[in-house]
Amino acid sequence: MAYNLRSLSLVSLAEAKRQLEQIGCDPVGVALMTEKMLLPVLKLEGLSTKAANLLKQTFLAKGGDVAVSRGTADLSEECTDVLVFATVKQYRLALAQLRQQPWGLPRVAAAMEQALKAHLQPTCQREYAWQDGKRLVLTENRTLVMGILNVTPDSFSDGGRYFSAEAAIEQAQRLVEEGADIIDLGAESTRPYGGNQEISAEIELSRMLPVLEPLVKQLSVPISIDTYKAEVAEAALQAGAHIINDVWGLQRDAGMAAVAARHNVPVVVMHNQQEAAYTGDIMGSICGFLRRSLDLAAAAGVREENVWIDPGIGFAKTCAQNLEVMSRLGELQAMGCPVLLGTSRKRFIGEVLGGLATDERVEGTAATVAWGIAQGAQIVRVHDVKAMARIAKMINAMQKKG
Incomplete structure (x- = not known):
């Protein structure tokens, strides 16, 4: 055969330009044709x-x-x-x-x-620096790993394991050693499949602050606070926290957006609702919710580059709905925000794999992490940091991002 035919999957201007240059196309032609290839x-x-x-x-x-x-x-x-x-x-x-x-x-x-x-340009470029010297860079070169630290007695995966301040601090240090770029500290279980017990801001802070204050001093990475309460976020940021992670996307507590704006910190807005009922296309509903969150953030004065989005896997979604959202994660990139993906050990993984217990879902989590990164997720929130950091590094290398 005198020729070899194959199809190309072009996902960015940079890749289109590289293909034109690879065949020796004239620079003028490269400039003219790059955008036509997408x-x-x-x-x-x-x-x-x-x-x-x-x-x-x-x-x-x-x-x-x-x-x-x-x-x-x-x-x-x-x-x-x-x-x-x-x-x-x-x-x-x-x-x-x-x-x-x-x-x-x-x-x-x-x-x-x-x-x-x-x-x-599907990869968002962001750089953050805090007064305590901590830094965070979002780039096409490396997926960030957010390590989960629950100081709760009832979290679905590790409730009670790190409830004492001493155990929590030791676990946070271990997660950083294993490759965590961010530690996500939560003091109230939000249990994505329901059954959680809501607590007051006072109780949440009584669990969080004894752990947060020493972690701020001891850890080399920024700390995000998993809370939907403005009062808790305000106190945590004053105590040295660096990021807000709001599972209700600024839509549960009207004061949360103002807190994020006042402190000029990144804020994760996650899709959430009360029931797994969607009258139209599920991704349309998720994007509509997240756009309302973006509007609330902008109205409060939150800088555009400070908003990350999270599709809320497991929250008000059935197993089939979670799988559909996972299969269509790439649609979130049109919003122009970094995408955070949190699938770690969640029930839909256990259901797909035949009813596996929470602590047996590492391989299934790994599959969702790898797929999510390939679909554009720039931050992955996980329990098993060592394994998932290695998977992220490998995926980045195969994407020519290593």
């Missing part, structure tokens, strides 16, 4: 039919394609979901025109521009 597909939900028709006309005029519901053309439907597929060049030409159009299209264009940017 075909982003964006989905808009609930757009008014008037806006959808104008959006479709605009993209068609630039050579792109737009799919809408049948009732859009005659305005027999009030709203429609929209699928847009075009080259990067076509997107840019169309978005420039949409910024000048009515019916809310300038805001739509801004959101699409952000999603397009995230598609072209």
Whole structure:
């Protein structure tokens, strides 16, 4: 055979450029063709039919394609979901025109521009520095590992094991030695499958502060506080904590966003709800929730680069729903925020593997961590730090990120 044919999977501008340069393409050609090699597909939900028709006309005029519901053309439907597929060049030409159009299209264009940017550069670059000298760098070169430290009597995986301050401090030091980049300290069990006992802020702080204060002095890595209460987050940050990890995405306690803004710290906003009931597409619901969290953060003055997102695996989701979210994690990248993934030892892993007990889910967790990193997760929250740090390092190396 005189030639060899294969397909390419291009996920970034850098990879497209590398392929062109590899075949010896002229630099001018590289500049012209790099963006043409990627075909982003964006989905808009609930757009008014008037806006959808104008959006479709605009993209068609630039050579792109737009799919809408049948009732859009005659305005027999009030709203429609929209699928847009075009080259990067076509997107840019169309978005420039949409910024000048009515019916809310300038805001739509801004959101699409952000999603397009995230598609072209899926890895968020972030660097954080605190007054105590601790630093954290989010880069394409290495996935960060967040080690879980529960100072609770009832956490689903290790409740009671590190309830004493002495045991908790020893465990935190062990996790750092094993490769943890962040220690996530939680003093109230949120038990993703229910059954947790809510506690007051006073009780939560009485468990947390005796551990947090020495850890701040002894550890070389930043500490995140797993809490949804503004009062607890405020006290923890004053005591030296570095990151807020809110399992209710700033939507449970109205004061949480203001605390994050005032202290200028990263905040993890996680998807959550009361029941595993979704009237529409589950990823649409998750992204809608997280966008509300982003709006709350922005309104309070939280800097855009300080927000990380978490799809909330295991929280108000059945086993089948968790698997679907895992299979579609890449869709979160359009939000332009670092993605944190927390699957460690969760029930859906045990269910898939035939009813394994919590402490037998290491291999299943490893599979979710590897898959999550491949789908764009930049931080993984885990119990078994040594094993998962090694897996992350190996995945990074295969992605040419090592």
